[in-house]
Ligand SMILES: O=C(O)C(=O)[C@H](O)CO
């Protein structure tokens with residue numbers, strides 16, 4: 162049975178961020194994830210998770226200047242020390258929250274700069290995976306589709322897997338966001354069956370629209386959850402979607418797994 166985690170950056174946005182922990186626990190979640198926790202003290206977030214018997218399963222390293230359009234630093238030449246400082250900060254948060262996985266974003270890169278960006282990306286990922294190993298945290302990379310994030314350096318699961326194979330670092334894995342994968346090329350079964358040992362975290366959202374993972378979209382979720390069970394996937398499945406009309410109302414899809422009202 163999949164272990165679902167609520168993404169607190171996208172679910173329960175009806176209430177302020179700190180209150181989303183209790184809301185997620187009240188709906189039956191045992192795990193939570195978020196995109197960027199840095200606005201809040203790590204101790205405070207750790208307390209909120211503990212008080213609500215929740216595991217914080219994943220969050221992102223600092224992405225650079227988000228308001229200016231930056232979407233990560235790992236593949237940006239000349240930003241290495243800022244990238245590594247960000248990973249240090251993220252690992253402090255991970256230690257405090259006992260979080261097992263850290264998503265490191267590549268960044269937006271112009272096509273003509275791809276070659277130097279790839280060298281930088283490989284160096285930075287190797288460094289981050291080394292740094293995180295000492296904290297018992299796994300570094301993950303996530304392909305993000307170019308419709309939602311134009312210019313993002315890592316768009317295809319096969320490219321992410323090539324990066325992971327090239328580095329061959331035991332502490333580097335794939336964050337497989339099925340929404341982005343379906344938006345890009347699909348081949349969901351092939352990736353899940355061929356690369357499950359490289360997958361450290363899964364995220365879900367319906368296609369089209371990035372709403373609830375239910376029968377209204379083009380993905381057969383029951384089949385995919387069955388596939389994960391059949392292959393013994395024991396990681397978390399992050400619910401990273403935009404509810405159509407309220408988080409709780411939209412949780413009907415998860416009732417069979419003890420979540421929602
Ligand atoms: O956008 C996504 O799918 C993510 O998982 C990241 O947190 C990047 O925002």
Ligand SMILES: [Mg+2]
Pocket residue numbers: 303338364401
């Ligand atoms: Mg995602």
